[in-house]
Amino acid sequence: MERDNMITEKDGHIAYLILEDGTVYRGKGFGVQGTTMGEVVFTTGMTGYQETLTDPSYYGQIVTQTFPLIGNYGLNDNDSESEKSWVKGYIVREWCEEPSNFRSKYTLDEFLKNQNIIGIYDIDTRALTKKIREHGVMNGAITTELPGSMDAFLTELKEYTILDAVKSVSCTENTFYPAAKEDFHVVLYDYGYKANILRSLLQRGCSVTVVPYNATMQEILEIKPNGIMLSNGPGDPAENTESIKILSELMDSGVPIFGICLGHQLLALANGAEREKLKYGHRGANQPVADKPRDRVFITSQNHGYAVVGDTLDPKIGFVSHSNVNDGSCEGITYANGRAFTVQFHPEACSGPLDTEYLFDQFIQMMQQHK
């Protein structure tokens, strides 16, 4: 009977995933128990769940992993991309109770519990992914108890929106990170930056001052940076009117700018371009991007639900330098002033391919030219 217990003991309590269209998936709970709401998205990366869980761009979202076996190599103290996990919930088909890797310190369940995150497993994640693909991104809730009134619950669920995303994940004070041997000083706007952006700069001889999302032009220029790095971050770029305004001013400051993901979108908006919401976004480590000036295609890591509409950008201001090979969406802009370029994807990877790290080198070169 002891063995029988082993089987049932491992099995979690019943949990449900409820989508705003009324679909209910029955699964089992892990992490902490309770009810959570968020925007349900999926990511197709087969490795890098720790990076995903700690990527601030997932703020407000319930993340589904399409790869069915998650937690295989555990989690450790080195691979997080920020201080904590920002996801509102986590959906996997199966989580690994006995991870195996020389750096593994926590199981997925332990990590979620530490981070106070509600998870659900043992559901048909492929069916869920197809649903999101066909219907577009939807709100959803993970709960351990079915609501008394489903209608009322769905109404509440539909009303859920991610508000003040950037504000919620950004720092409030400047922090200085010295490089071992400083060649440049870079200001990194924290819209929810991933740690590897910082690491990539430090490795290349840049001391970095991380500043809050709303640091003004004056505050920045006082630091006398060689360059400005605009980070990734969560949510709808158009909401960030304050940041957009600051960036439109900084455009004329002459300081070289490199933007990633949300940073890319904000700079485009600051230059008059428009954004659109993608049906279900690009989230994964296998997105092909054409780098037009280089006449090459690179495999990139991506995580975004919005994109810049390339042809809304005035050609006198900048041109679309990168585009997505699959759907043709805008993946990068090079500005005509020769002092700014941005990409939608993640050259800092983590998780994902390292193929576009050269963009950091390009930023270094740009700073060198204008030093």
Next chain:
Amino acid sequence: MPLNKEIKKVLVIGSGPIVIGQAAEFDYAGTQVCRTLKDDGIEVVLVNSNPATIMTDKTMADKVYIEPLTLPVLKKIIKLEMPDSILPTMGGQTALTLSMQLAKSGFLDEQNVRLLGATPETIDKAEDRQLFKDMLESIGEPVIPSKVVTDMEDAVAFAEELGYPVIVRPAYTLGGTGGGMAATKKQLLKIGENGLRLSPIHQILVEKSVAGWKEIEFEIIRDSKNNTITVCSMENVDPVGVHTGDSIVVAPAVTLSDKEYQMLRTASINIIQALGVEGGCNCQFALHPDSFEYAVIEVNPRVSRSSALASKATGYPIAKVASKIAIGYTLDEIINTVTGKTYACFEPALDYIVVKFPKWPFDKFVYAKRTLGTQMKATGEVMAIGTSFEQAMMKAVRCIELNLDTLNLKKLREKETHLIEEYLHHCDDERIFVVYEALKRGISIDTIFKITKIDRWFLHKLNNLVHMEYALMEGTLTQEKYKKAKKMGFLDKTIIALSGQEPLEKIYPVYKMVDTCAAEFAAETPYFYSTFDEENEAKEFMKQHDTGKKKVIVFGSGPIRIGQGIEFDYCSVHCVTALKEAGYEAIIVNNNPETVSTDFDISDRLYFEPLTPEDVDGVIHTENPWGVVVQFGGQTAIKLTKYLKKKGVRILGTSADSIDAAEDRERFDKLLEHCNIPRPNGRMAYTTVEAVKEAHKVGYPVLLRPSYVLGGQNMIIAYTKSDVIEYMDIITQTELENPVLIDKYLMGTEVEVDAVCDGDDFLIPGIMEHIERAGVHSGDSISIYPPQTLTQEIRDTIVEYTGRLAKELKVSGLVNIQYVIYEEEVYVIEVNPRSSRTVPYISKVTNVPIVDLATKVALGAKLKDLGYGTGVCPEGDYVAVKVPVFSFPKLHDADNHLGPEMKSTGEVLGIDHNLETALYKGLIAAGYEMHKVGDCVLITVKDSDKPEAVPLAKKFIEFGYKIWATKGTAEYLREHGVPALIVNKHDEPSPNTSDLFDTGEVDFVVSTSAIGRKPAVQSVQMRRKAIERNIACLTSIDTANALANSLLMRKTLEDFNMVDIVTI
């Protein structure tokens, strides 16, 4: 860059016969390549000596040469056809090596032919040990400390510097032939010397052993713009030390964090870019389990077995994309045919896990050494897809057809626990089962890990299966528990057996799509695998693509193994084509990742599943087919007949009852009696005493075999009472449920016929005659079409018997019948109401589309309406000789003596206007050296063969050889006027046969013996020694005679014309 317009005519080189290390994966690749090139309007000239392939079909290329894969042949074809390019990277090591030789000799430059996909410099950088090391060092990729040496003195010195154990890898050998791990100086001397000899450039690599590290592989594709993607990562369950072809492999890699994964992915990309491969490439790494330390093990700058696996595991068509790149396209210009929307320039995302399991030939070679190491031994493999490792693993175990439905190996059940722990140290084909048994005995995961170095992740997952088994054995079978067991891959049958309870409510599997993108995009691939979930995508797919056509399921043949090879895949694919042409929806169920049939664009729907009744039941439940076809998938498909009949599924063609009538000995005997057709006198026995008595009644020699197996398994010829006793003692060790059959062995001419029958009429495309007399398995015999020695009367009898039998058996479709002609009398030895090994080759040389006709007949058509006539077809202008090819060098301790049990892994075809030249081509293609290299032939034969050895020896002398013989044979030869030198037997004092072989002067060994098999027997040891020395061994006087006759023609390939079979 779009298509390079300068490329107009391409020569594609195939990989030749199936041998261990080079199997059906190159037919799959070659077929994709030919189709791709033709689609782009390029003229394709194909050369491949293997007639069982789909790529050598007349429709696959503009010109098809089934000719030996040798330099003179290729030169001749290049001069004749004047192609502008050669594609060297699609035909395995064979094609790559030949292309290199053509390029390096300057011949290609002379002829203005370019190599596509890889330059000679690229190939050298990947294949030459020193250049490879230099290349890796130049880009900062870590290599395993190693040294290239050309003599043993250097090898030993370096090994002592590194410390043992060391790995020996000979340069330019196939599948690691001649390599191995040496733990001592003595072992190094043995392995090293052998490796030096086997390496065509007399070079070996001695390297530090990284045994026990994780083995990780990446499949990569690069185009001319340097765009590079990785298609798939793979992790070997068996750590470094076991050849990847012999490892259980999962895809994608599972125990690597993103940091490790990206580190190795980036390394692969750096390597392929440094090599400059334009097309597919495979990189193998050793990764330290407790750090980020890694080293590059090997790089293959071509499509390979792993790329076939990666293609099937991801749905990404590597060979197709690689050939598009070779002719100029770049990755961003090639559409991903899976989605029809996205491009080939992306990396597949999987939302399932794949397990590959090797299929080893040790059931055939019971005495062969089962230890696994750096030299590959598997003949084939299976792939299973699941949403959990447990599920995929359980499926894989069912796919390999060892009669297992879990990882429990019966013979381990009775062993004591300390023995199980000891067995963990043996790295052989059964180790995974030993690990499972160890887990069941409660041996700790840490202990198992310490011994096997199998990553704990896999051990924990296997342990989950153990726990599930125990949970099923205890308590009530709740629906919850049942569902959980199903998700872990347990069959209902197993669940019921373990729990002793029926499930409350049976659940059926659903089918998910393999779409390369984890459902991110809507896909059109009709490629499915089962799991236990809510949504059934196959059903959805059928609804969306409702054609209103009748649906027919074709069951494939599973893994490539001795006795059931690529021929059956050929038949399955042709059946599918015929069904589609006839207006049906054709559905394939199969599990072999190396084959054409499992390409997702062959059938209307592909189910990648085990071929057991319960697995098939799920497919039938979802598809609800109008009918099914079992006659083209070999014994694997035939075995489903009983279940299908019980289920009430319509079996197209020959009925289940007829199949039973041909298999059941008593029914078959009655049928023959009724038809008045003679068969060799035969009896049955259950015990040794009975067997001796019956054998005596039948009269020696007798053929012994268990009645429940086909394909010659466990079959022997007994010449004496003691042979019968030895055999029966072995076979009766397990309880006999079925009797042993004892047949009179008639040493006559063996004749084989494939026929299509429709109940009224029959059509025999051609009769085949074997060179070896009955007693050698038909698959191991040299087979000739049309027959050369049969009288018209005998032929008429064969045709007449075939018609009679087919009608009596109510064959509808294909039947294969084997006859023996003994003293002018025709006897039937075997009737198989299904497709056979000879169907592809006989289709090609007679121009009769046998499978196509058989399929149409099975659907109800009549032969007389199909345009190919009835009766026997008139003979063509060509003689075709099928020669078997063996993989003995790979299988230590396996006896190479031919007998009733099949041993060959593949075959080649020689085709020409007359027997002599066709046979000569066939022998060359099979790898025989048809000119004098050394100066002698060794003859050592059993007494009954001695009279025939005399004229044989004379032929060799006439050709210029000296004859050495062991004492008995030599004396007999001398008495009959043949000057023979005497050499001591293998187990006699030096100088003996072994020393003779070491001189390098022996070109051929003719060795026949009455007893064999066991590695301890001196004749077996002598033949093994010859194999190790790469000396051709002839174990049938008939084969030897045929070879000697060919030698005496004193011709070379330059003397012969090349035959384009498209023009036949």
